[in-house]
Amino acid sequence: MQTEETLHKNDIHLEYKIKNSKGKEISLEWKKETGYKRKYQFREKRNYQVAQQSIFLALLNDYFEIELLPPIKRSNVAIQLLRINRLVHGKDSILFNLVVEHRCNDLFQKDIENGVSIKTAMRRMETYKISEGLHLLIDLLFELGYIFVSRITKGAQGSQRIETVKEIWRNGKIILEKNDIEEIGTKINSYLSNEIKSQSNYTVSRGLNLLKIE
Template structure:
């Protein structure tokens, strides 16, 4: 899969805005974290039209915010498989080493790692969706000094047609997130099979 071959670059097709009236800011930690989880869940449902996706069961104690799902791997056919969890962890380790070499304290670098996991996961999913004709309008967060910036998608297009705006990303993503975490697991793994219809039924404006 060519998107994995050069993963130090962002490949997803996007139009980026630092400020735009079309994007409604999320001010609280809960609003931000929920919207990240809603984006991920919607994007996973879109990916499930092309891939089988394996997720690590979320922590049941996460009751304050919607859980951000850890992706173990995604697979297409028998040979095309991306070990997402391993890839994300490797990226985080590389970033932590870089920050430590720049004088950032280990405590600070490790505290940032959870945000980096979310950032790397969302960017990877958007990369993959771009391979199937998706395009994103995003807003780049400023972040704190030295922090990895993240592109927040507030519009999703496919073949130049608007599919989802910020409100529908949030609403539909929330419903899909709740559906995913209700799915049965085996040995701590939730498997979303390619074309899983009950998940796809949530994808409508």
Template sequence: MEQHTAKPPPTSTFFKQTRNYQVSQQAVLLALINRHFSLSLSAPKKKSVVAQQMITVNYLKRGNDTVAVDEFVHRRLAEIQQYDISQGVAPKTAARRCENNRIAEVNHLLIDILREFGYSFSTKVTDGKNGTLKTESVYSVLYKGMTLFTRSTIQSSGLAINKYLNDLLFETQTTLVSKNNCILHHMLPE
């Protein structure tokens, strides 16, 4: 009798490219925010085997001001999940959507914070399928009329920044990246 072993489903190239771009985008946004805030970061609960690793942002700190990013996102995800269920989405499906929604919500919050500091963005909002959350993808970052990042530099710089931040989290599960971290500073255009 022939024995069959289950093969994992093939990973979608589109999923991997999209997730890697989201990771790069998050890293660039975090490096820019580090010009204004210290960053408290944690290693995610699950290790990514398909795409680059996302980073959990606990909070941002500037003087006496703290932005509780993880708490804010957690509340937003609960609201979105409740809304989905109220619109007829199965509870299991609504719960499964949370991870994608988490990535979108963190990036949306980081973009909003940077807009408060005078950054502007060329973005594209992608419609979610079947009523899922719309995601804003950044294709260029501008500051004081100068282009800091294009889509290609978001990808290349973002991967390097993400690697640096994940390396910080390799030994410890959480880390505090001081405001104006010199390594992040040198990874950004002047």
């Protein structure tokens, strides 16, 4: 059996040449995506999560002031999620960051109780922070009458599910589709990220009509 191995920048390509019972040579191929392709897929997924978050905040901004915190570190791989400190409506406020932290700690404890190693549980915490933050925004909007058409992806080896919103409905009408979420959400994230860049925190005043940001 002959083996030809070709290494590309982004792929590992193995080709095995064997002969069948009639003496005819056939090839068996095996490919594995690595490097750039895997990085690209991560970036695309994260960028859509960022766009979703920004759309959710824009919708909630009709009801709440939104207090944002600057990013802890800059990312070169994908655009960054906004750090939400709290949502304020009159004298009432939702300590968003604290609620998400409590949810993530509960999931961490469940992982440990289910036999997940501390190292793996700690690694999952970063994913939990993102998914639980998005879930909390969805929960709040659902209470305000918004309906979501979503695709639910189960996490690997029992980790938390991830919800990807494809459509947003209100009063029986579709108001945002996937392309809208991606395009408008990215613009909103860019606008808010620039606003907070030079400040220790930034409050988005209620009713800014962020969906119309250019």
